[in-house]
Amino acid sequence: MDKIVIEGGHRLEGKVRINGAKNAALPIMAACLLLHGPSRIKGIPNIVDIQTQIKILKNLGGDIRHIEDGSLGIIFRDGEHKEKITAPYDLVRKMRASVCVLGPLLSKRGNAKVSYPGGCVIGQRPIDLHLKGLKALGARIETDEGYVIASAGTLKGTRISLKGQYGTTVLGTCNVMTAAVLAEGTTIIEDAACEPEVQDLAYFLNKAGAKISGIGGSILTIEGVKELHGVDYEIIPDRIEAGTFMIAGAITKGEITLENVRNDHLVATIEKLREIGVEVTANGNTAVVKSNNTYRPANITTMPYPCLPTDMQAQFMALLCTISGKSVIAEKIFPDRFIHSAELRRMGADIRVDVPYATINGSPFLSGTHVMVSDLRAGAGLVLAGLVAKGTTHIHRIYHLDRGYEQIEKRLSQLGAHITRVSE
Ligand SMILES: CC(=O)N[C@H]1[C@@H](OP(=O)(O)OP(=O)(O)OC[C@H]2O[C@@H](n3ccc(=O)[nH]c3=O)[C@H](O)[C@@H]2O)O[C@H](CO)[C@@H](O)[C@@H]1O
Numbered sequence: 001m002d003k004i005v006i007e008g009g010h011r012l013e014g015k016v017r018i019n020g021a022k023n024a025a026l027p028i029m030a031a032c033l034l035l036h037g038p039s040r041i042k043g044i045p046n047i048v049d050i051q052t053q054i055k056i057l058k059n060l061g062g063d064i065r066h067i068e069d070g071s072l073g074i075i076f077r078d079g080e081h082k083e084k085i086t087a088p089y090d091l092v093r094k095m096r097a098s099v100c101v102l103g104p105l106l107s108k109r110g111n112a113k114v115s116y117p118g119g120c121v122i123g124q125r126p127i128d129l130h131l132k133g134l135k136a137l138g139a140r141i142e143t144d145e146g147y148v149i150a151s152a153g154t155l156k157g158t159r160i161s162l163k164g165q166y167g168t169t170v171l172g173t174c175n176v177m178t179a180a181v182l183a184e185g186t187t188i189i190e191d192a193a194c195e196p197e198v199q200d201l202a203y204f205l206n207k208a209g210a211k212i213s214g215i216g217g218s219i220l221t222i223e224g225v226k227e228l229h230g231v232d233y234e235i236i237p238d239r240i241e242a243g244t245f246m247i248a249g250a251i252t253k254g255e256i257t258l259e260n261v262r263n264d265h266l267v268a269t270i271e272k273l274r275e276i277g278v279e280v281t282a283n284g285n286t287a288v289v290k291s292n293n294t295y296r297p298a299n300i301t302t303m304p305y306p307c308l309p310t311d312m313q314a315q316f317m318a319l320l321c322t323i324s325g326k327s328v329i330a331e332k333i334f335p336d337r338f339i340h341s342a343e344l345r346r347m348g349a350d351i352r353v354d355v356p357y358a359t360i361n362g363s364p365f366l367s368g369t370h371v372m373v374s375d376l377r378a379g380a381g382l383v384l385a386g387l388v389a390k391g392t393t394h395i396h397r398i399y400h401l402d403r404g405y406e407q408i409e410k411r412l413s414q415l416g417a418h419i420t421r422v423s424e
């Protein structure tokens with residue numbers, strides 16, 4: 001197993017290019033099951049979750065190839081591999097977005113056997129809303145030995161609300177949308193998630209011939225069509241990777257230019273950084289982060305888009321731990337998503353958790369030690385803390401980080417961080 005070792009205290013400077021969004025790429029790849037003929041998708045990051053999704057889709061008969069221009073070619077054809085309906089536990093347990101094959105399989109092959117998904121351990125993550133939506137479209141669903149067993153004749157459009165206890169569901173919206181695009185008649189999804197990644201899936205499907213309107217709002221109207229065709233498509237830039245690099249610049253009081261960003265997807269993150277005292281200049285598809293200022297503590301609340309994403313919470317916590325004064329984080333999507341706070345405490349942070357709140361008494365003095373990554377964004381938070389901690393930080397279990405960040409140590413090191421990957 002590898003670990004990351006960081007010698008803290010080095011200011012970051014330079015340019016970094018942001019990759020395509022993992023959480024857009026994964027559902028879009030799954031949606032290729034619905035398409036007849038070849039698609040060519042640009043901007044797919046080279047990360048472990050993508051490799052897992054490729055394995056799942058190959059198991060389902062997909063012909064998937066890396067093309068010389070860096071894009072990913074995915075081919076499914078109508079009528080082929082009808083008998084391949086299983087997404088096995090061994091693959092699906094590794095990440096959440098694997099569950100996105102459920103809607104397309106049901107729609108295209110009439111049957112699906114998909115293991116209950118894994119993903120980051122960040123609290124309760126039921127899939128009841130996914131199943132409720134699919135049932136409303138006419139699917140029969142049972143659970144057997146850890147698998148969702150779903151079957152359907154013709155799916156029929158209907159009105160569905162995806163309202164849950166904490167708002168709506170991102171991947172649930174993706175699953176219901178992909179099941180509905182080929183259904184008979186019109187489906188209206190109320191309380192749909194409007195995250196950029198959900199929008200990207202909808203734009204992808206429309207390019208392939210679907211009729212989805214209301215994209216970016218909470219009511220999606222989907223007029224069923226008879227077939228979808230392969231397309232060329234480019235995935236949106238990853239707003240969480242961009243936010244993570246912005247905080248890397250901010251926490252080290254450096255100056256970083258991010259290229260290939262969608263600043264319109266980063267409004268909440270940029271506003272919060274500015275409130276803290278970080279200078280962020282957004283210009284076209286670049287953003288420059290710099291600061292010589294003294295930072296102010298801040299209160300943050302994670303909520304569905306366009307508010308501050310829960311996937312940025314651990315990174316903001318790392319930053320707030322280094323700022324003198326009291327900051328409060330309210331985690332309104334995954335109330336228990338604070339496992340990283342225990343590791344940050346090992347680095348000297350003063351954090352009290354009383355779910356869904358974490359109260360931080362920040363100080364500029366974190367110190368390096370051995371810490372363990374519990375989930376993807378927790379890992380990002382620990383790397384950020386390590387960049388400014390006094391001495392050496394050893395970050396273990398970085399396989400979580402590799403799920404979602406491509407060559408994080410190489411890209412940070414190009415910006416001037418003293419960071420290496422070491423085999424243990
Ligand atoms: C691969 C991917 O895109 N993952 C993202 C996706 O996860 P994911 O789609 O799994 O997260 P959801 O939006 O579904 O979860 C939001 C909230 O709804 C609850 N819930 C969800 C589904 C359901 O059927 N019932 C239910 O009660 C969850 O427990 C949670 O409290 O959105 C999350 C919230 O922005 C992000 O943190 C994840 O990075």
Ligand SMILES: C=C(OP(=O)(O)O)C(=O)O
Pocket residue numbers: 023095096097118119120121311376377404
């Ligand atoms: C939580 C995440 O991923 P997953 O939903 O696959 O666990 C994430 O991308 O931050």
